[in-house]
Amino acid sequence: MTRFFKGFGKGFIRLCLLLMAAWASVAIFYSNLPAAVRPWAAGIFAVGSLVALIGPYSSRRARLKFLVAFAVVLVYWFLMPPSNNRDWQPDLATLAWAEIVGDKVTIHNIRNVDYRTETDFTVHHYDKTFNLSKLRGIDFFLVYWGSPKIAHTMMSFDFEGQGNVCFSIETRKEKGEDYSTIKGFFRQYEIIYVVADERDLVRLRTNYREKGKGEDVYLYRLKTTPVFAREVFLSYLREVNRLKDRPQWYNALTDNCTTSITRHTMPYNPNARLDWRLIVNGYIDEMLYERQNIVTSLPFAELKKRSYINPKAKAADKDPAFSQLIRVGIPAMEVKK
DSSP, X not given: OHHHHHHHHHHHHHHXXXXXXXXXXXXHHTSSSOTTTHHHHHHHHHHHHHHHHSSTTOOHHHHHHHHHHHHHHHHHHHHOOOOSOSOBOGGGSSOOEEEEETTEXXXXXXXXXXXXXXXXXXXXXXXXXXXXXXXXXXXXXXXXXXXXXXOEEEEEEEETTTEEEEEEEEEEOBTXXXXXXXXXXXXXXXXXXXXXXXXXXXXXXXXXXXXXXXXXXXXXXBOOOHHHHHHHHHHHHHHHHHHHHSOOBOBTTTBSHHHHHHHHHGGGOTTOOOOGXXXXXXXXXXXXXXXXXXXXXXXXHHHHHHHBOHHHHHHHTTOTTHHXXXXXXXXXOOOOO
């Protein structure tokens, strides 16, 4: 039995070392080394790691050398600096920022893109002042763009008589750059908080994505209080201002659209707790329903059916009342006292 556990332990350690070697090889391939150097450096590291960890040349000294090399790669990876100065896509080139004076918040560079297709558009921005005393609640958008297990999430803040302002936490892509899930783990994208009109962020997804067919978008009215909504809204704005001055890397696992929302809401929600659906976030609406964070007067299946907004968004299209029209028939938010 002792021999079994000893052999199991050695095998487990070797597996961990091989996984470390695989990660480091990919990290080198996606590093900021010159493009011509990266594949060669990654290949040499991968082959050298295999020689050091398995086969006749593996030894304690070889494994120690591997750990030193891995540490060098890890330190280099952590020292790769994010930047706000790249040749950005035009819809992601301008960062929003906010001024907060007492009860009034002025958001600069709210995006409102005029789309003809997903890739053919004209970018506009505007400034707007909101009164925090008019903030009534938060709406939650769940966007399915592929697998039903994974979704994009967005938050929209409802100001009575002043409209909605929507936040989408995304990768900030350069011109000609596409999103890759693998690259999303390896410091290839900066993170951006897109602050925009719902006719921009929502309509892009319902009316223009997937070659005009649209992605599937669901809108849920969160059950919250004006005080909670205010704290979360201000938390978002603090991060918007921070990222304008200090860029940050996006990470597909730890710093994405849903984990960032969780980070903004948890400090102000005493009942918040971690859940596997924060990672496999295509089911996050089920979690919200179980926790009674959304309307529960209907069966969940019926609520989800009524929360589907694509037909209404397509019909509303460029209508100035877009935000009101997509909410027709959505179960009303129940405000906690």
